[in-house]
Amino acid sequence: MAEIKRGFIEVPSNIITYNGDVALNVGISFATGVNVVEVGDRLYRRLAELKFQQPVGIEINEVYSQPKEVDKSVRGFVVSLGQAVAIVIIVLLFFMGLRSGLLIGLILLLTVLGTFIFMQYMAIDLQRISLGALVIALGMLVDNAIVVVEGILIGTQKGRTRLQAATDIVTQTKWPLLGATVIAVTAFAPIGLSEDSTGEYCGTLFSVLLISLMLSWFTAISLTPFFADIFFRGQKVKEGEEGKDPYNGFIFVMYRKFLEFCMHRAWLTVVVLVAALVAALYGFTQVKQSFFCLYYAYVPSGCLVA
Incomplete structure (x- = not known):
């Protein structure tokens, strides 16, 4: 006589359970370049269509949903990006006046929209790194526009027409501004050109900064x-301020005196700058070299982490 019974051929070393019941774990990975959120939506719709074929006693439960997490994180970063743009525009309105603030805010929005267009053309997805790069770049995106707008305002205050003031400031600053922009982009080049995991995960950081700047x-x-x-049309210089030197304020005067002090003592200035550079280089040696921060998780006593 033989005894027949159901059981495992081999005793499994790892058993997956869900809410205390033995479960079968099925993982779905996404191909490179696909929209994770859209694929996830199609997957949920297909599961709903096949619901009537599900055997009795079998339940399909979700442990982790990458599409939902991606959608949640991207939405959060988009909200953060919108908040950052709003903060920048409010600060501009407060310090530069209504017309100048609105003008620079408009240029900022156009720059961000243009960045999105180039990102789509270059197949750069909206994810944490690419959106984070825009958040990082926001403060720098307005620098060039501020220089041009300020130059136009100062030119008109000195009696020039808007066209003359715009032509003069663009002619004088276009190449210096380009140089400053290239320097800012170059600062992030090691991240984008890195061939290790840093470049793999954060390569879009450099790409988005390059495009936006x-x-x-x-x-x-x-x-x-x-x-x-268009914005400054009809704006007149206040009476008594036409031809007035805009750089005669307290801050500009003190800054001019500081520059004159440094220029008249060139060797002392160079020595101080070199000493500051050496101190900075030494300080970097005291910083732990780790691009990605370490993550510490609490593990209860008696548990092993494989």
């Missing part, structure tokens, strides 16, 4: 003068 320079020397002529 170069666009900010282009819009500053092209669109900013155009919109400045």
Whole structure:
């Protein structure tokens, strides 16, 4: 006589359970370049269509949903990006006045929108790194436009027409602004050009910064003068301020004196700067070299982590 019974051929070393019941774990990975959120939606719809074929006693439960997590994180970063843009525009309105603030805010929005267009053309997805790069770049995206707008305002205050003021400031600053923009982009080049895991995970950081900062320079020397002529049309210089030196304020005077002090003592200035550079280089040796921060998780006593 033989005894027949159901059981495991081999005793499993790892058993997956869900809510105390033995379960079968099925993982779905996404191909490179697909929209995770859209694929996830199609998957949920297909599971709903096949619900009537599900055997009795079998339940399909979700342990982790990458599409939902991606959608949640991207939405959160988009909200953060919108908040950052709003904060920048509010600060501009407060310090530069209504017309100048609105003008620079418009240029900022156009630059961000243009960045999205180039990102789509270059197949750069909206994810944490690419959106985070935009958040990082926001403060720098307005620098070029601020220089041009400020130059136009100062030129008109000195009695020039808007066209003359715009032509003068763009002619004088377009190449210095380009140089400053290239330097800012170059600072992030090691991340994008890295061949290890840093470049793999954060390569889009450099790409988005390159696109957005170069666009900010282009819009500053092209669109900013155009919109400045529209925004400042009808704006008159206050009585008694026409021809007045705009750099005669307290801050500018003190800054001029500081520059004169440094220039008249060139060797002392160079020595101080070199000493500061050496101190900075030494300080970097005391910083732990780890691009990605370490993550510490609490593990209860008696548990092993494989």
